[in-house]
Amino acid sequence: DVVMTQSPLSLPVTLGQPASISCRSSQSLVHRNGNTYLIWFQQKPGQSPRRLIYKVSTRDSGVPDRFSGSGSGTDFTLKISSVEAEDVGVYYCMQSTHWPPYTFGQGTKLEIK
């Protein structure tokens, strides 16, 4: 199984400052078709998760452009250019290249300092 490791697990950020979350996989997420299936989700308190980014860097419809995804191979990053109060929650990465099983990272809790 592919193990997904996120860091940090807790991320206190000052409003208006940037934030960055790392996600590393135990093996390359490049599919034989050339695509890389790395996804980022946001889960706000008391809500269902919401997909933010898929295939490493493609933002879902309605996702603010302050969210961006990057990376390749085994190392990936979610960046928020300027954190807003509504960004508080837990962020998960997930791989869908090598399945079953699909695997998630442990989650990174973003809070406002």
Add this chain to the structure above:
Amino acid sequence: EVQLVESGGGLAQPGGSLRLSCAASGFSFSTYNMHWVRQGPGKGLVWVSRLSSDGKSATYADAVKGRFAISRDNAKNTLYLQMNNLGADDTAVYYCVRDDGSPGADWGQGTLVTVSS
């Protein structure tokens, strides 16, 4: 607007069974692969099962293989999860999830399953 509405959760005895349902609307249900994902109390997200759009190909996490069965009725726009031989570790909120080529395009509100005597 895509809607996924789960139901069927509740309290089950250890060793008991429950059947979850997910009513889908707002999209062409029969053309999308679907998943169940669960989240234990205070825990992270865990993938449970995936079913192909035509209902012919099902895959499971090792933790539920042989105990859970995913199915769908495309005429009724409904996804199911039959859960048997439940244990305390199955206590979680269960989410129905749409896959548009990547899992997670849409999520339901979740249904809580509690396994306890």
